[in-house]
Amino acid sequence: MKTATPATARAINDRLVLDLLLERGPLTAPQLREFTGLSRPTVSDLIERLRDGGLIEVAGECGENRRGPNARLFGIVAGRAHVAGVDVRRTAVNVTVADITGRTVGSAVRDIPGSGGGSAPPGSGGTPGLSALIGSAVAEAAAGRVLDTVVLGAPGLVDPRHGDLVAPNDVPGWEPGLLQTVRRDLGVPVTMENEVNLAAVTEHRTGAATGRDDFVLLWLDDGLGSALVLDGRVRRGASGGAGEVGILRTAGGSLCDLVVADVLRDLGRDDAAGRIAACAFALVAILDPGLVVLGGSIGREGGDDLAELVEGRLRDLSPAPTEVRASTVEGNAVLQGAVLTALDLTRDRIFG
Structure with a gap:
């Protein structure tokens, strides 16, 4: 079993603290020691190293009547x-x-x-x-x-x-x-x-799939899209086509043609739920994700009521227990996912 070199240990500790500051906001040195379990000298050296690298800065003091080094709040340099x-x-x-x-x-x-x-x-x-x-x-x-x-x-x-x-x-x-x-x-x-x-990234971080490692996002809008998240990662397939159930054909046409927003809005809610469940079943039968999230304009408009109907229809089709939830992301889920992905790439490059 290999042990970490001092340089590797420093890099791990640095990233641990930087991620902690991103999650919780500015913290004092004693708070960093408490949350990380690192020793006083290690945290002291780490703070100095990160300040010299332009990654953190003094962001104020903690407590109205406290002064001194232990009262300083350290935060991420936002403009880095x-x-x-x-x-x-x-x-x-x-x-x-x-x-x-x-x-x-x-x-x-x-x-x-x-x-x-x-x-x-x-x-x-x-x-x-x-x-x-x-x-x-x-x-x-x-x-x-x-x-x-x-x-x-x-x-x-x-x-x-x-x-x-x-x-x-x-x-x-x-x-x-x-x-x-x-x-x-x-x-x-x-x-x-x-x-x-990208919408699935947002749903996983801040939406209906928070805390779930496996789920399928069905995007019901002017077309039918889907995204697969398994073991906490978006799965793309060999050519980027993983999960694209819209191209599957039935006697009534492609699944995409059967569940576009304009078509679903003209159907009764029960019939619409049946068509959506049929699309979800194509993925549930193979992947058993445990959770299907309904996104896009139809998923948002239908809300919990539509999700409950789809879950009931899906229960009739598949023996695998599958929860169905409506998207809870506010605003543009695709745009938010693009920003989150860009932040991941940049933080890995700058923070290590």
Whole structure:
């Protein structure tokens, strides 16, 4: 059995404290010793090392009548790095910029021409290309801040081997090589991820799947998407197509055509629940995730009542006990997942 070298032990302790400060906010040296179990000399050296590295700073004092070194509160240097999350949908580009603590510092939106059918798509008729729209939105949200990482969410299968779309999507103005163009224009690392996978990241961290290592997210909107989280990790498959049940065909057509939002809204609630349960069953029968989360506009609108109906229908189809919950994420789950993923990448690079 190998033992950790002093350098490795320092790196582990540093990351332990940095993650603790991200989770709890500024803490004193005695509090750091209490929460980590590290000795006084170790914490003292660690604080000095992290301050010299520009990662933490004195953020105030603890207690109205206390003074001295033990009263100092140490917190993450929020401006040490900034990240951007980008959600590219069929109608608009949404951007959020956050500092390394996760606090939002800027946002921007750009409508995509041609999404409503009344104007030319980006890059045609003299209009700016989609990459230019993305760059413009990112620049506005960043407001002059240097970005460390950008994560871009988009519809379609994203091949985990090279990080680009397997096939073109239906976003107006999307062209082959767009990812490379965005990377060149922004001049920072840009990672692309499937939009529903990013929504699943948010659901896992802050939504209905918090505390669950295994679940399936069904994204019920203008199409049918799904994401798989197993052992706490998003599973993409060999080419990014893991869990895409929408392409399965039945006598009535593809599952995607049977559960698009406009179709479900025209059905009675029981019939809609039956169709959604049939989609979930295709995944539950193989994966046995124990939890299905209903996201997208239909999942949010249906809420707990729809989730309960789907769970009952699923119980009739599968012997595997499966809980069904409506999404509890407030706001844009895809955009939030993009920011969370960008923060993970940046913190691993900077914090070690």
